[in-house]
Amino acid sequence: MESKIENRKSEVRGAKSKIIAVNDLHKSYRIGGQPLQVLRGVDLEVQASEWLAILGRSGSGKSTLLHLMGGLDRPDRGGVDFRGEPVFALRGRALDLYRSRHVGLVFQFYHLLPELSALENVLIGAMVRYTTLGYLSERSAIRQRAEGLLQRVGLTDRMKHRPTKLSGGERQRVAIARALINQPDVLLADEPTGNLDADTGSSIMELFRGLHDEGQTIVMVTHDERIAAAADRRLTLVRGKLDA
Amino acid sequence: MFKLLLISKYLRRKLAPLFAALAVTICTAMVIIVISVMGGFLDTLRSSIQRMSPQVKVTTRSMNGLEHYEALCEKLKALPEVAAATPVIQTLALMEVAGQRTQVGVVGIRPEELADVVAFRDALFWRKQMFIDDAQAKIDDPKASQTQREVWQHYKQAWEQLDLVGDGMRLKPSPLLVGSEEMAGLPGAVPGIAAFPFGRRDAQGQYPVSENAIGLELTLTVVPITRKGALQDPALRKFVIVNEFKSGHYEFDSSLVFVGFDQLQGMLRMNAYDSVELDPETGEVLGGGERVPGRASEVYISGSPGVSLKDLRDAVDRVLMTYKQEHNAPWAVSETWEEANEVILGAVKNEKGLVTFLFVIISIVAIVMVATTFYMIVLEKTRDIGILRAIGASRGGIMGIFLGYGLAVGVVGSVAGFALAWGIVTYLNEIQYLLNAWFGWQMWDPRIYAFDRIPARVDYRNEAIPIAAGAIISAVVGALIPALLAARLDPVEALRHE
Numbered sequence: 001m002e003s004k005i006e007n008r009k010s011e012v013r014g015a016k017s018k019i020i021a022v023n024d025l026h027k028s029y030r031i032g033g034q035p036l037q038v039l040r041g042v043d044l045e046v047q048a049s050e051w052l053a054i055l056g057r058s059g060s061g062k063s064t065l066l067h068l069m070g071g072l073d074r075p076d077r078g079g080v081d082f083r084g085e086p087v088f089a090l091r092g093r094a095l096d097l098y099r100s101r102h103v104g105l106v107f108q109f110y111h112l113l114p115e116l117s118a119l120e121n122v123l124i125g126a127m128v129r130y131t132t133l134g135y136l137s138e139r140s141a142i143r144q145r146a147e148g149l150l151q152r153v154g155l156t157d158r159m160k161h162r163p164t165k166l167s168g169g170e171r172q173r174v175a176i177a178r179a180l181i182n183q184p185d186v187l188l189a190d191e192p193t194g195n196l197d198a199d200t201g202s203s204i205m206e207l208f209r210g211l212h213d214e215g216q217t218i219v220m221v222t223h224d225e226r227i228a229a230a231a232d233r234r235l236t237l238v239r240g241k242l243d244a
Numbered sequence: 245m246f247k248l249l250l251i252s253k254y255l256r257r258k259l260a261p262l263f264a265a266l267a268v269t270i271c272t273a274m275v276i277i278v279i280s281v282m283g284g285f286l287d288t289l290r291s292s293i294q295r296m297s298p299q300v301k302v303t304t305r306s307m308n309g310l311e312h313y314e315a316l317c318e319k320l321k322a323l324p325e326v327a328a329a330t331p332v333i334q335t336l337a338l339m340e341v342a343g344q345r346t347q348v349g350v351v352g353i354r355p356e357e358l359a360d361v362v363a364f365r366d367a368l369f370w371r372k373q374m375f376i377d378d379a380q381a382k383i384d385d386p387k388a389s390q391t392q393r394e395v396w397q398h399y400k401q402a403w404e405q406l407d408l409v410g411d412g413m414r415l416k417p418s419p420l421l422v423g424s425e426e427m428a429g430l431p432g433a434v435p436g437i438a439a440f441p442f443g444r445r446d447a448q449g450q451y452p453v454s455e456n457a458i459g460l461e462l463t464l465t466v467v468p469i470t471r472k473g474a475l476q477d478p479a480l481r482k483f484v485i486v487n488e489f490k491s492g493h494y495e496f497d498s499s500l501v502f503v504g505f506d507q508l509q510g511m512l513r514m515n516a517y518d519s520v521e522l523d524p525e526t527g528e529v530l531g532g533g534e535r536v537p538g539r540a541s542e543v544y545i546s547g548s549p550g551v552s553l554k555d556l557r558d559a560v561d562r563v564l565m566t567y568k569q570e571h572n573a574p575w576a577v578s579e580t581w582e583e584a585n586e587v588i589l590g591a592v593k594n595e596k597g598l599v600t601f602l603f604v605i606i607s608i609v610a611i612v613m614v615a616t617t618f619y620m621i622v623l624e625k626t627r628d629i630g631i632l633r634a635i636g637a638s639r640g641g642i643m644g645i646f647l648g649y650g651l652a653v654g655v656v657g658s659v660a661g662f663a664l665a666w667g668i669v670t671y672l673n674e675i676q677y678l679l680n681a682w683f684g685w686q687m688w689d690p691r692i693y694a695f696d697r698i699p700a701r702v703d704y705r706n707e708a709i710p711i712a713a714g715a716i717i718s719a720v721v722g723a724l725i726p727a728l729l730a731a732r733l734d735p736v737e738a739l740r741h742e
Contacts (some may be wrong), residue, residue: 100636
């Protein structure tokens, strides 16, 4: 499937075509021995270069949906197609490669590795994607790209700083740079401003706007309507289903 | 690549890997040190026993002795496998030196022949150079007066004339060292250096020149036993100590005295004689005149260069078979040096095995400590594992981080343990001297043990390197379960981990 995805990637890049299709997605959890139905048949299509915002209250299943789209979790029923290929048909390393090559994940709590500097946190995304020899052969190009991304998110002078020495906004910028290091087809952002003050949140949205203008497909979940307003299209998750 | 980056970062972090590495270091060092000391003890014991034990001996394991030992020696010497053979006589005796009486084992020997079979010549302790050096030290002493220097200069010149090894080999006293003409005419004796009831070692376990017993009169009393087993009147004979021997094996050094073969044979009435048959009523000579052969206790044999102990023993057994038939000596048997000393060698060997086993058990603690430490690290790093899985790291990659981490901790701990053990084993005696000097604590009292120094050596090929490698494997095994747990973590759950 990987090769099929790669072959189609060049055909559809830049064109307004379906990149992700979510079909009748169901997901439940067991909490205290009781089943909790979170998603009850979600259907969704994401077009290439689209910026989609999914709104919903806390606990509505937004993050679960995003995790399923990112191949981090498996549904009870239904599926996710990426460029027409079912993601959950992938197993093992193929699914790992889907996560590292085709999607970039940004989390509310940044999820940076505390032992690594800002630059290393960005580079590790590429290290995970490539084999050791592959990484070493591309090392200078990758490093250049990582430094370019950090420059792009305004952290030129903070590259060697560890996450604990960075503000919340700066950490989120590092997380965005990490998500972009492998030039993913889709950026999946889970409440990217949820842990930031209004001004910092706005600056992150500015960053997303710039990426979107360059053709980056973005799927963002948020509970904040003002943040969602920046997106091209907004959907609301209510009782486990999407409303337009 | 990310695995190497994270391993290097985790290694530099906090105390957890340090403690894990420290556990591996201590356990590695502990096992290597114990095996080295016990192995050194066993090696030294073997070599010290070997110095004074023949490779193979022919014995009756009784007090009857071997007749026709000369013929046996000649036949043995004719074998290509045999380098030398010599008869010896052994018995128990009462020894009196300087008014002190103790029980010893007396060995009647032919020194020149014995020196071809065991390291008798090398075991002779006192050498003239020791006396010359001692005299020179006294002469060089800045506190010495001119008169004292002249006296010591005189002694030094006298010592130059000595041939203490020669005296020992001839079992004849040097006139320079005995007080009277009567003593100069006495046969020589070479007692073990620790055979006296009074201790003569200094704190370092050495025997100072001033403590030599050369020239002292030594009296041996033995009880002859007839061929039929009847006790005879004790035989007493005076000797002069011409040298002392030190094999390094305390059992020998503390209980044996070497004297001339002929003297001891005579004392025990084991020499050849012509039989006489008397009338029990009148005492008249009725007949006799048969030559009764002399007896020796044992025949010591050494092998030719390159001949294995087994081949030597087989060759001796072939000769012995004929000898037993020809001379009606069914009890004569051959015995290797290992068989003759199997009790003590077996005890030390067993002790080494037991102590090593116990320390290996203790070392399992290292595995448990590494496992515990890594489990704690996995718990602490649960969210990091979720992040790595979210950005595409495989389960194998996650497992690789923790196994690699275990390997790195194992290598660091093992190398440090190896180095620590090498340092301690190499300088063990110096360390104990320092401990003694600083705290007055002496872990190895050379006045008690058989050896002057703690006999430790590192056997790199058979012991130290396998142990160090085992420690690395143990660390990886310790990291295995936490690594499996880390790899099995659900990424979404891991990301939610607080």
